[in-house]
Amino acid sequence: MAAARAPQLDSLFAALADPTRRAIIERLLAAGELSVGDVAAPFAISTPAISRHLQVLERAGLIERRIERQWRFVRVRADALAPVESWLSRQRRHWTAALDRLEALAAAQTPKRRKS
């Protein structure tokens, strides 16, 4: 099991060794899902360069793509970091994302109070 897992870990660490790719992952963790164009927006590098980074992240199992009409979206796989994460950080990530969604829904269902 441990031996079979090693190549996966190698590609995972290699993918995360690059600062641009780490920044992409952090951006996706914060945003949830983004179009490829939105991923590229804050970076001062070309879209083809971003696409290459995304390919590396996808091969490492860190992100997945979804195509809707002509748009391509990417997001972090929910269990992508499980092989290298502790129980605590995995659960923290799970709940943080879930509570973000909960908070947005709860706020939307709450009538706005007038400011006086």
Added chain:
Amino acid sequence: MSDAKVSETTLRLERLIPAPPEILFALWTEPAQLLRWWGPAGYETSVHALDTRPGGGWRTTLRRPDGSVMAMSGVYRIVEPPRRLAFTWAWEDESGARGHETEVMVSFEAVPGGTRLVLLQKRFESKQARDNHDVGWSASFDRLTKIAG
């Protein structure tokens, strides 16, 4: 950073949410509401059981875009609308076997402007350890909520 780590086996998250406790409690306990936020975007969330009574079971699944399914399940221990909810939780593997048993406690405290939500998840290393924890758990939770306030 508002999230404080209590110990290696306890996760604690706190949020101030601009909504009343009643709305939050419903989002946690009504199946149609729960499935709107329980799973990540793009994952099809299903609520198979949500028997929100002490001793009642719950089970949800998340279907990934590639079709594979992750399941989690547990049993409710405390149901006090709209203030407090506690339930056991474990991820299930492909064969349906439950992983590490944990307990989740969520409290909803009305505060000016909304609700202070405190979520604690505690990991039990063994069934015996969990049973031993039962007695002291509520008291430590109250203590922690006070520290948080």
